[in-house]
Amino acid sequence: MRTTGDVVVVGGGMAAGHLVASMHRRGLAHRLTVLGAEPHPPYERPPLTKDELAGAAGTEPARTEADLARRLSMHSPAWLAEQGVAVRVGARVSGVDRVRRTVTVDGGDTVSYRHLVLATGSRPVVPPPWAERPGLVHTVHTAADGARLGPLLREGVRLVVVGGGFVGLEVAAAARGRGCTATVVEAGPRVLGRVCTPVTSAAVARLHEEHGVRVITGTRCVEVVPGEGGAARVVRLADGTALTADLVVVGLGVRPETALASDAGLEEDPGTGGIAVDAALRATRDPSVSAVGDVAAFPRAGYGGRLRLESVDHACASAENVAARLAGEDPGPYAGQGWVPLFWSDQYRHTLRIAGLSTGYDTTDVGGAPGEGPFTVRCLAGDRLLAVESLDLPRDHSAARRELRAAPVH
Structure with missing residues (x-):
């Protein structure tokens, strides 16, 4: 069976779910067809190792996979249907024909696309x-x-x-x-x-x-x-x-899920292992294909190569950038001026937050009481701030984000 989609999204994680939300805000969710290999619509993954396992707020472990996926779902099936989003679950994509602009789903069905978004994520090592x-x-x-x-x-x-x-x-x-x-x-x-x-x-x-x-x-x-x-x-x-x-x-750790892209002849970035994309997150060998989230290896001014990040913030921001472009807007280059990578981790009742990338730092400025209480570590290359790590100091984190956003790109 062959069906036709305008924008086809392959993946069912945070990036795919946020792309749906971003297109919805622009009144364009009905243009999407989402193909997810798992038997659930897009859902959030971070709570799997945070609230869900820890039993936050008295929650009990989900009895079934379906229960857990419903609890973490980004959009209900009813809402998706109401917005006209075509979501196919259990749809593992086995091939991409970039000449015909079709994807093949296990079982032989094909779906044609005007634009393909690869949000295939990663797999554990x-x-x-x-x-x-x-x-x-x-x-x-x-x-x-x-x-x-x-x-x-x-x-x-x-x-x-x-x-x-x-x-x-x-x-x-x-x-x-x-x-x-x-x-x-x-x-x-x-x-x-x-x-x-x-x-x-x-x-x-x-x-x-x-x-x-x-x-x-x-x-x-x-x-x-x-x-x-x-x-x-x-x-x-x-x-x-x-x-x-x-x-x-x-x-x-994880490895990016690039087999589908590689089989389709898209370029893989040797430094990161991700799908090589340009500053608009378009595949370098095919502008009708974009990559978002864990799988995208994107250029960053001043970095000296491509980056591939595994973070919720990047999954959402990259999806937002692509959605804006698909809607005919000009979001500017991804990871350009004012872009700051963000990470966080909840452990016990403490939260570690990181703003920026510390790669290449030569000195640190430590405030607070590391190992005893809240603290902040500022990572610098010369007098230039690269990143800030903070434990239980959200104000320091917010200030660092503002400072890093205002810093010129080198």
């Missing part, structure tokens, strides 16, 4: 030995993941988290709140090593240790061995440590 054994380790990336993991976080459960990034630490915090014991294993010398300064990393590690989490750094997990007859698993580390675990969660 799981080493092959573990990926080949379903149920051996858990990830937290989809509603299905959250529905499986939530009920398993119970009093007395021994959890080992492999990976000390935002996802791993948020899972550990949620688990402690539900009465689990928790150990975090990070191969690098410190947690949050890719995204934060050593000052902030040390403060966050101390926060977890104060809540009873064992934090192990500088050694990697080499093996996860299931016990016989359903007994506890053994997690073996490179330094010889053996950890007993009832549950193992892997948070080793």
Whole structure:
């Protein structure tokens, strides 16, 4: 069967959902056809490792994947239908024909487009030995993941988290709140090593240790061995440590879902692994295709290459930019003057906020009491502010955003 769409969106996460909202504000939602591989309309993913696992505001773990997806849904099916948005769930796109401007859905159906928006997101990194054994380790990336993991976080459960990034630490915090014991294993010398300064990393590690989490750094997990007859698993580390675990969660980062784009002959940025796009977020080899969210590798003035970001703010901002362009507006170059990347992480009752990108900083200016209370770390290259990290100081974060927005692009 062949159907016709004006703007076809491939994906069902934050970027796709925000594109729908942005087009709706412009009175153009009826032009959209959304093809999502999961059996749900677009939904929010950040709460999977924050409110949902932690049981915020007394919430109980969702009983089913469908329950969780409904709770996190960005738009109800009734609202989508009312706005004329054609949403197909469980529609995994297997190919793009850029000459005919069609996409093929598993099963053989084709959908034609005037403009294609790739919001395919990313997938968790799981080493092959573990990926080949379903149920051996858990990830937290989809509603299905959250529905499986939530009920398993119970009093007395021994959890080992492999990976000390935002996802791993948020899972550990949620688990402690539900009465689990928790150990975090990070191969690098410190947690949050890719995204934060050593000052902030040390403060966050101390926060977890104060809540009873064992934090192990500088050694990697080499093996996860299931016990016989359903007994506890053994997690073996490179330094010889053996950890007993009832549950193992892997948070080793993500990779962009670019297979569809690569098969269609679109350019992949070698530095980031994302789909190479121009300053308008159009694919470099085909202006009738745009990429938004995790999968987009976009140019940034003064950066010296393309960026690929994994953040809610970027997913929403990039979708907004593309929606404006599709509506005939001139939003200007994405990531131009006044653009500031934003990140946040909720752990226990604390919030870490980051404005800007600290890549290339040479000095830091620390205020407050890292490891003891609220604090702020300003990252500078010479006298130029690059980024600000703050824990429980929203006013400092807001001030940093204003300062960074006003700074000239170098």
